[in-house]
Amino acid sequence: MSSIQNADTSRSTSIFTLFSAQLLPATLMLGGGVVLYAVECYITATIAPSVVRDIGGLELFSWMTTLFVAAGVLGSISVATRPRGIGLRTVYIVAALIFGAGNLICAVAPTIEIVLAGRAVQGFGAGMLGALGYTFIRFVYPEPLWRKASTLYAAIWGVATVLGPTLGGLFSQGSAWREAFIILVPLAGLMALSAPWLLPRVEDDRAQQKTPFLQIALLLGAVLLVSLAGTTGNMSSKIILVAISVASVSAMLTVERKSASRLLPQGAVMLSKPISRLYLTMFTMMLVLTSDIYIPYFLQTLHGVAPLVSGYLVALVALGWTFAAFFSAPFSGKRANAAIIVGCILEAVATASLIPFLARDNPSGDLVVLGPAVVAMFLMGFGVGLGWAHLVTKVIGLVATAEQDRASAAISTVQSLGGAFGSSFAGVIVNGAGLADPGGVPGGLSAATWLYALMALPGLVAIAMSLTLKRASA
Incomplete structure (x- = not known):
């Protein structure tokens, strides 16, 4: 269990306590992970037109968002379904490295297909980082501060809807979109290197069970289908894709209810x-x-x-x-x-x-x-x-x-x-x-x-x- 939890919060449970000398390192690491996920959701929406103007691939334009969202959901799931014995700090390091690798792939991509591969890798790492912010809360902060940490992460998502498009706009000219990806690579590397010193080492206290592959596949399929429905222009196709996606979620919930290996609590x-x-x-x-x-x-x-x-x-x-x-x-x-x-x-x-x-x-x-x-x-x-x-x-x-x-x-x-x-x-x-x-x-x-x-x-x-x-x- 984290020694950070021994921090004295008896005198104050203000949200600013999260930025006290003892808690600041972990707050920056966890908040930083949520920032990367939240902001990246909106940056690429702004620079995507520049990407296809520069290297082509307009017919695959919609997949830049679809793959990121689907991979992000899969990444968040992987935090809870990781193999036994792998601690959250190790997961954070891996997530930051995956996110950085995804950005690097996008930055150097010569074709839209390589950009899409990078977006999938990037989304997976970002999804892990976003989920880790919530998963680490109980280890990093005393219980009176859980609500304050949740407030901080919620506020980050709100700010990201403004900050993301604004940053994306700075890199929306010509080939400058590559810099929008490359500048995040050293930041992700720094986060991975800092994690062993700034985040606590905690025990893996999860109950042992098999990975619920069927539920994951059904949920991932639903996300892909509904995301694709949001990008197709054909009304009939939209309705069919949404209907199949809803059916996939329903099937996942049915399996989850009966299965001994669960995806949800x-x-x-x-x-x-x-x-x-x-x-x-x-x-x-x-x-x-x-x-x-x-x-x-x-x-x-x-x-x-x-x-x-x-x-x-x-x-x-x-x-x-x-x-x-x-x-x-x-x-x-x-x-x-x-x-x-x-x-x-x-x-x-x-x-x-x-x-x-x-x-x-x-x-x-x-x-x-x-x-x-x-x-x-x-x-x-x-x-x-x-x-x-x-x-x-x-x-x-x-x-x-x-x-x-x-x-x-x-x-x-x-x-x-x-x-x-x-x-x-x-x-x-x-x-x-x-x-x-x-x-x-x-x-x-x-x-x-x-x-x-x-x-x-x-x-x-x-x-x-x-x-x-x-x-x-x-």
Whole structure:
């Protein structure tokens, strides 16, 4: 067990305690891993057009994101399913090296096929690093600081939605996209070299079991299919891919329920168990939030907002998440439970309110019309940030010690799944509602109305689940 846990936190459980002299090294390492995963999710989305303009491969463009997301989910799973006896510190070193190798492959790639291979390697390492942030929490910090560490990681994800595209924009000219990958290679190497000194050595206290290969294959297939659905332009293909993906997840849950070798902690596939409702709450909250990917288009098409300004306005979603995460960090007990419930309600209501506020023909950008939509965007992220860290803390504290690695790693997996399914569902909705045909203002009005009406519905599931979590351990 970590000696860091002996740090004196009796006098302060402020989030700033994470940056005290004794805890700072581990906080930088774990937070740095989450930063790499979160920021890289958004950097490549910005530089991808530059990549295909420079080396070709437009027909494979969509796979740059698809492979990264799928490999990221597989990487997060591998943290919990690693061979017995391999400690988390060793996993961190391997993850940093894999992430660095993936970036190096992308940086020197002469063809799009090599870039895709690099993206898969990069995504696997990034997924491991993201999961390790949550998995290490119980070893690095005393229990009173678990919620604060979760808050920090939640805030990082919010900041990444702004920082990632901004950094990507700096490298979006000509062949400069290669530098966007190469600059992360020495950073990953430094993290791997520093891990033995800055992270504690902890025992592998997991229960021994066989690797659940069938569940992993079904889940990975679902992620690949739903990610591909989000990138194809054919409506029929979208629906078929999403349907098969949902069926694959259903099959995985069925196998998981009956198998002795489990991918998720015990009870995670039974709604009667609190751990299952925690994961479902997190999944639906992320699914709803992903509907923000079309906000810039609607701002530009319906409200006459300039592209650059629309990018900064949608960043308010991330700002809301970050602000709420810090605002609710001191909460515990009943206040933490209330934060989860209020957060779910805020997200659902804010999403639904975009129907009258964002789905408006406002070519002059009248602030009286646009202002409420901007507030709603902020509140979407605020709702998620208000309860996310408390959900994470409940997950970690609810399961037995032997299953905490599995439970913690699953947080990152559920987060990625929510984003993947959310973006695909959003794509099916807007295309079916006329975004491209008839397109323009009429198509935009119809698409925005249907998108936020239907994407608010999973928010009702999140609210219902949150109301049942009062007795779950915090």
